[in-house]
Every structure is written in C-alpha cells, then in structure tokens.
Amino acid sequence: KYHQRRQKILKIASHFNGPFPQYFLGCLYVFQGKSMPEMFDTLNECHKIYGDDVSLIGAFNDFELELAGSRNVEKVLQSKTTKKAYPYDFLEPWLGTGLLLSFGEKWFQRRKIITPAFHFKILDQFMDVFNKEADILIDKLAQRVDQGEFDIYDYITLYALDSICATSMGVQINAQDDPDNEYAQGVKKVSVFFFRRAFSVLRQFPSLFFLYPYAREQGRVIKKLHDFTNSVIERRRKQLQAEQSVGKVEFNPDAGDLYSKRRDTFLDQLLKVTVDGKPLSTADIREEVDTFMFEGHDTTTSGISFTILNLAKHQDIQRKVFDEIDQMLGADAKTTVLTSALLQEMKYLDMVIKESLRLVPPVPFIGRMLLEDMEMNGTIVPAGTTISLNIFAIHRNPKVFPDPEKFIPERFSDDNDIKRGPYDYIPFSAGSRNCIGQKYALLEMKVTIVKLLASYRILPGESTDQVRYKADLVIRPTCGIPVKLEKRN
Ligand code: HEM
Numbered sequence: 001k002y003h004q005r006r007q008k009i010l011k012i013a014s015h016f017n018g019p020f021p022q023y024f025l026g027c028l029y030v031f032q033g034k035s036m037p038e039m040f041d042t043l044n045e046c047h048k049i050y051g052d053d054v055s056l057i058g059a060f061n062d063f064e065l066e067l068a069g070s071r072n073v074e075k076v077l078q079s080k081t082t083k084k085a086y087p088y089d090f091l092e093p094w095l096g097t098g099l100l101l102s103f104g105e106k107w108f109q110r111r112k113i114i115t116p117a118f119h120f121k122i123l124d125q126f127m128d129v130f131n132k133e134a135d136i137l138i139d140k141l142a143q144r145v146d147q148g149e150f151d152i153y154d155y156i157t158l159y160a161l162d163s164i165c166a167t168s169m170g171v172q173i174n175a176q177d178d179p180d181n182e183y184a185q186g187v188k189k190v191s192v193f194f195f196r197r198a199f200s201v202l203r204q205f206p207s208l209f210f211l212y213p214y215a216r217e218q219g220r221v222i223k224k225l226h227d228f229t230n231s232v233i234e235r236r237r238k239q240l241q242a243e244q245s246v247g248k249v250e251f252n253p254d255a256g257d258l259y260s261k262r263r264d265t266f267l268d269q270l271l272k273v274t275v276d277g278k279p280l281s282t283a284d285i286r287e288e289v290d291t292f293m294f295e296g297h298d299t300t301t302s303g304i305s306f307t308i309l310n311l312a313k314h315q316d317i318q319r320k321v322f323d324e325i326d327q328m329l330g331a332d333a334k335t336t337v338l339t340s341a342l343l344q345e346m347k348y349l350d351m352v353i354k355e356s357l358r359l360v361p362p363v364p365f366i367g368r369m370l371l372e373d374m375e376m377n378g379t380i381v382p383a384g385t386t387i388s389l390n391i392f393a394i395h396r397n398p399k400v401f402p403d404p405e406k407f408i409p410e411r412f413s414d415d416n417d418i419k420r421g422p423y424d425y426i427p428f429s430a431g432s433r434n435c436i437g438q439k440y441a442l443l444e445m446k447v448t449i450v451k452l453l454a455s456y457r458i459l460p461g462e463s464t465d466q467v468r469y470k471a472d473l474v475i476r477p478t479c480g481i482p483v484k485l486e487k488r489n
Pocket of ligand 1 (some may be wrong): 084099100101111168291292295296297299300303361362363366367426427428429432433434435436437438440441442
C-alpha cells in the first residue's frame with residue numbers, strides 16, 4: 001500500500017519540479033542539520049532551482065506543494081474548500097481556534113463580530129494611542145543617541161505590544177518600561193517550538209508530541225502566555241463594570257481617558273456580544289485575545305524593524321522620506337499629532353513601507369490544506385494535500401519586480417510601467433481570509449517611521465550588513481536590527 005501510494009504521489013509530483021524524495025524520509029534530507037536561517041534560505045533556493053511551484057514530498061509519503069506562481073496561488077486563496085494546513089494545528093494549544101485558526105461557520109461568525117472593531121472610524125481613534133506610544137519609544141531611544149550600534153528590535157517589540165493592548169484591549173500594560181517582558185519572551189519561544197516541530201520527522205503524529213524534548217517547556221510557556229491574556233481580559237472587564245456602576249461615562253481624549261475609557265474596543269465587543277442569546281465564554285474570548293495579541297504585535301514589529309533596517313542601509317531613501325516629513329510638518333514634525341489624513345498625503349513614505357513589506361514580508365509563508373481535489377499544472381492535486389504559499393518568493397518574481405533583491409520604493413509609484421496582478425504582491429494575503437489588521441498595521445508602521453525620522457537619523461551599525469533572515473511564524477533578523485542613532489536638530 002505504501003509503495004502504491006508513493007507511485008501515485010510521484011505521478012502527480014511529475015507535473016511539478018522538486019528535489020527527489022527518498023523512499024521513507026522524502027525530502028527531509030534537504031533540510032537536515034541546517035540552522036533556522038539556512039532552512040529558510042534552502043526553501044527559497046528551491047524556487048530558484050525548481051521554479052515557481054515546487055513539489056516537496058515529506059516523510060512517509062506526505063505530499064506537499066510549495067507555490068509561488070500567481071496562477072496557482074490565486075486558485076488556492078480563492079477556493080472556498082480549503083482549511084489551514086496542519087502546522088497551524090501546532091498553534092492550537094496557545095491560540096485555540098480563534099480567528100486565525102478557525103474555519104467554516106465558526107470563522108464566519110467571528111469575523112463578522114470582529115470586523116467592526118477595525119472600521120476606519122475606530123482606527124482613527126487609535127491614532128492618539130499610536131502617537132502617544134511612539135513618543136514613549138522616541139524618549140526611550142534617546143539614551144542610545146551617539147552611543148554606537150545597538151539592537152532596536154526589542155524596543156519595537158515592546159512598543160508594538162503596548163500599542164495592541166492599548167488600542168484593541170483598552171488596557172495599558174507599560175511593556176516599554178519592562179525590557180524583560182515575559183509575554184514578549186514567551187511568544188519568541190513558542191514561535192521557535194512551532195518551527196522545529198514543522199520540520200521534524202514526527203510532525204504527522206500529534207499523539208507523540210510528548211516525546212519532543214521541548215514538549216514540557218512549551219506547556220509551561222503557554223500557561224504563562226494565557227495567564228497574561230487572562231489578566232488583560234479581567235482588567236478590562238473590571239473597568240467596564242466600574243464604568244457601568246457610575247453610569248455611562250463620555251470618552252474624553254484630553255482627560256487621561258485615552259486608554260481606559262475608550263469605547264467599543266475589540267475586547268469590549270467580545271465581552272458584550274451575544275451569539276444565539278448567550279455571551280461568549282471566557283475560553284472563547286481568550287482565544288481571540290491571544291490571537292490578536294500575537295498577530296497584532298509580532299507582525300508589525302517585524303514590518304517596522306525591517307523598514308528601519310532598509311532605511312539605515314539606504315541613506316538616500318531615508319533622506320527623501322525625511323524631506324517629505326519636513327515639507328509637510330516643518331518645525332512641528334516632532335510634536336504634531338499624526339492623523340490618518342496627514343499620513344495619507346505622505347506618498348513617498350507609503351511607497352517605502354510597501355517596498356519594505358515586499359522585500360521582507362513579515363508573514364513569509366501561509367499554509368492551506370485542500371478539502372477537495374484541485375486542478376493545477378494539468379493534473380488533479382488530491383484533497384488532503386498541504387499547500388504552502390511562499391509570499392517571500394512570490395515577491396521576488398523578476399518579471400514583476402526586476403532586480404528583486406534591491407530596495408526600490410519607486411516600484412510602487414503610479415508611473416511604474418510594470419503592471420502587477422492582484423496575486424503578485426500579497427503581504428497581507430488575499431481573498432476572504434486576508435489580514436483583518438492590515439489598515440491598522442500600515443497606520444502603526446507609518447506613525448513609527450515618521451516619529452522616528454522626525455527625531456533621529458538612523459545610521460547603519462558595523463554589523464548591519466550581516467543581518468540575515470530567519471522565519472518561524474514571522475520573519476525575524478538573525479542578529480537583531482543593529483543600527484546607530486543621531487539626533488536631528
Ligand atoms: C505588517 C503587519 C501584518 C502582516 C504582514 C500581516 C499578514 C497577515 C497574513 C499574511 C495573514 C493571512 C494568514 C493566513 O492565511 O494564514 C493574516 C491574517 C490575520 N491577521 Fe495579519 N498581518 C499584519 C498585522 C496584523 C495586525 C496588526 C492584526 C491585528 C490587529 C492582524 C490580525 C490578523 C488576523 C486575526 C488574521 C486572521 C484573519 C482571518 O483568518 O480571518 N494582523 N495577517
């Protein structure tokens with residue numbers, strides 16, 4: 001039976017290129033003994049060697065396709081008969097079946113409940129928080145001015161964590177005052193466990209997870225992450241109860257209410273909503289809070305940090321962004337409260353952010369499992385196949401992005417002749433399961449870059465050129481983001 005299945009898979013795989021699969025362990029040898037950055041490079045190298053769509057057969061006849069060609073990517077993202085691929089299951093003990101992991105009716109219902117929390121009018125209210133948190137970041141960074149190279153990544157992580165808690169949960173956690181924040185450390189650890197499991201031989205046997213050397217530690221770390229999100233939910237619940245007991249309090253942004261009295265945050269909606277007449281259970285709420293705390297800070301941290309890296313490496317481009325800020329805000333650049341309308345006028349900044357998300361998409365891969373057969377490359381790919389969509393490779397198609405490794409913001413100018421299809425550039429994915437937080441993310445990224453450049457010139461450090469990429473749930477730098485800061489007058 002094993003042999004017959006292998007023959008069947010090889011026949012389908014012949015419609016795609018890919019490394020030769022060994023009889024039992026498939027193509028695992030391609031990744032064996034490699035470090036995380038090397039694995040990431042190898043995966044992307046496969047596309048250079050074998051083309052856009054690569055067959056990668058795993059251990060024990062596990063058929064997997066790695067797609068980077070826009071035709072097949074579109075088919076998968078448009079299909080209504082897919083679910084998230086098995087590696088996402090490894091996240092379930094942490095994120096439950098919140099919006100990222102759920103599917104079918106549950107996903108549809110949750111997306112409907114949560115979508116209004118990211119309406120552009122609500123996002124406008126978030127701008128005060130982004131401004132305030134970014135000002136704190138700028139203050140914290142003052143101690144690094146003229147002090148030589150340092151890693152800015154952790155500063156950005158804590159800033160993004162404060163921002164997501166304040167905006168979406170209505171709770172101030174002051175992570176920026178706590179460099180050893182346990183939540184941020186825990187997320188890093190769980191992400192590495194996830195990655196190691198996705199590349200292990202035993203990955204198809206969930207019941208054997210206890211054999212993994214890090215299984216117990218994962219349990220402990222997830223418990224701490226849950227304790228933290230539980231405390232955020234409880235704080236907000238108490239705030240809302242206190243408000244109810246003194247009658248309805250009007251929100252006044254100037255009276256220190258910026259965080260606690262914000263109305264109808266994402267968490268408020270979850271606390272208040274009823275489904276079939278019943279409120280959501282604490283477990284239901286926590287899985288969404290866990291999902292948004294993670295998705296809402298780790299991804300933007302990666303996006304902001306790599307934009308900073310690119311600006312440090314390209315002083316001419318940084319100068320142009322600064323000139324745009326200077327032209328619009330002049331001497332008030334450091335103190336102006338940025339609004340979404342103001343940011344919308346900064347066209348060059350927009351191109352820089354888009355190019356940075358192209359070159360280093362914070363979510364480099366997304367995965368799906370086919371629930372029905374699908375036609376691809378002239379063959380029928382059977383239901384049950386795991387598909388990985390390689391956004392990092394999609395963004396390096398030289399026909400759409402000539403000189404793909406170069407950082408060229410002008411690719412996104414209106415006069416660029418090369419036309420892009422809707423699936424050639426997908427940092428936030430596409431289709432119905434696209435990123436619900438994309439507008440939020442872009443606003444936060446822009447506020448951070450404007451505030452940073454208004455106060456500091458970002459210079460490359462001695463090791464800036466040595467930064468490589470490694471990817472677990474998001475792309476991270478191998479040795480932080482080493483930069484130097486110089487004060488602007
Ligand atoms: C630069 C920052 C961000 C990037 C590049 C990004 C990218 C993505 C991508 C590629 C997906 C699809 C994942 C998949 O199909 O498996 C996704 C989904 C999602 N993102 Fe983001 N994201 C970012 C920021 C955010 C923020 C700030 C939030 C929340 C405030 C957020 C919340 C979510 C959620 C909840 C989903 C699942 C949506 C669903 O399946 O209905 N993301 N994101």
